[in-house]
Amino acid sequence: MSFQATVQNVSKSLNKNKVLSSVSCSFEKDVIYGLLGRNGAGKTTLLNMISGKSLPDEGSIKISGQNPFNHEHSQKQICFIRESQNFKPTLSIRAIIKMMPAFYPNWNQHKATELLELFELPLTKKVSQLSKGMESALGITVGIASRAPLTIFDEPYIGMDAHARDEFYKELLDDYTEHPRTIILSTHLIDEVSDLFQEVYFMKKGEIALHETIDNLQQRAFLIHGPKDAIESLYPKGHVLDKSNFMGDYSLTLYVHEDSLDDFSIPTTCKKHKLSLQQLMVYLTNHKEENSLWVK
Numbered sequence: 001m002s003f004q005a006t007v008q009n010v011s012k013s014l015n016k017n018k019v020l021s022s023v024s025c026s027f028e029k030d031v032i033y034g035l036l037g038r039n040g041a042g043k044t045t046l047l048n049m050i051s052g053k054s055l056p057d058e059g060s061i062k063i064s065g066q067n068p069f070n071h072e073h074s075q076k077q078i079c080f081i082r083e084s085q086n087f088k089p090t091l092s093i094r095a096i097i098k099m100m101p102a103f104y105p106n107w108n109q110h111k112a113t114e115l116l117e118l119f120e121l122p123l124t125k126k127v128s129q130l131s132k133g134m135e136s137a138l139g140i141t142v143g144i145a146s147r148a149p150l151t152i153f154d155e156p157y158i159g160m161d162a163h164a165r166d167e168f169y170k171e172l173l174d175d176y177t178e179h180p181r182t183i184i185l186s187t188h189l190i191d192e193v194s195d196l197f198q199e200v201y202f203m204k205k206g207e208i209a210l211h212e213t214i215d216n217l218q219q220r221a222f223l224i225h226g227p228k229d230a231i232e233s234l235y236p237k238g239h240v241l242d243k244s245n246f247m248g249d250y251s252l253t254l255y256v257h258e259d260s261l262d263d264f265s266i267p268t269t270c271k272k273h274k275l276s277l278q279q280l281m282v283y284l285t286n287h288k289e290e291n292s293l294w295v296k
């Protein structure tokens with residue numbers, strides 16, 4: 001059976017707070033997803049349930065047709081690397097690496113050794129003796145070397161410097177290219193990783209605000225400058241995320257309607273620039289609902 005993770009109408013409360021409301025999404029085989037949203041949007045809560053660590057109050061989660069909660073076969077298909085506390089502090093790196101093949105049938109020892117060397121992680125050190133960045137690098141090593149059909153990284157690089165993060169993106173992409181699998185990456189460093197994503201889910205206040213392919217987003221989100229009349233003629237073509245006028249230079253941030261895409265062009269007096277994923281996310285999760293692109 002081909003791999004697929006599906007979430008259907010999932011709701012969840014924690015300590016009587018509704019954290020997720022009727023969330024539906026699906027993660028297809030061999031696609032890299034970004035799961036984005038502001039602090040407290042519900043990303044970790046959703047990922048915990050997808051990885052079978054907790055149960056929804058309502059709705060269903062299926063990993064290739066099975067409920068992953070307490071289901072050994074599903075658990076072996078999923079590697080979930082969290083922001084911290086992935087490993088017992090008293091264990092050495094050597095002991096952790098040794099036990100991984102029991103959890104992940106696709107575990108690749110050669111890749112693990114290569115990454116431990118790259119991140120300069122000494123086998124003899126215990127997790128409690130690692131710096132924050134080293135502990136994150138260990139999580140990343142395990143996540144990549146697991147080659148699990150569903151690999152989830154939830155803010156995995158706390159404490160890692162820019163150089164080490166670059167290594168992570170490169171290694172993840174290289175290994176994915178040779179051994180494709182489904183990857184979900186939740187992060188706040190959006191522009192750093194946006195080249196990795198093929199599709200993104202944006203979450204806002206416990207709901208999915210938008211799901212798009214990166215290709216589609218790039219064709220739909222623009223910042224456009226030009227004279228007043230030309231700019232105003234574009235309003236009906238999309239959702240106006242922002243507009244401003246600075247000393248006669250009018251600008252418009254537009255998310256083009258799906259049905260306007262085929263014939264969307266701008267007047268010759270205007271200039272358009274692509275909107276980065278980070279910029280789009282700011283508009284999308286804006287608390288001012290009248291501007292927010294919250295397609296419900």
Ligand SMILES: Nc1ncnc2c1ncn2[C@@H]1O[C@H](COP(=O)(O)OP(=O)(O)OP(=O)(O)O)[C@@H](O)[C@H]1O
Nearest residue numbers: 014015017019037038039040041042043044045046
């Ligand atoms: N154990 C808990 N008890 C009560 N509320 C909780 C608990 N854990 C999380 N929450 C609440 O659930 C909401 C969603 O939290 P969650 O950690 O899923 O968000 P997130 O999108 O991952 O945030 P961040 O980007 O900051 O990691 C938040 O409002 C948070 O306060």
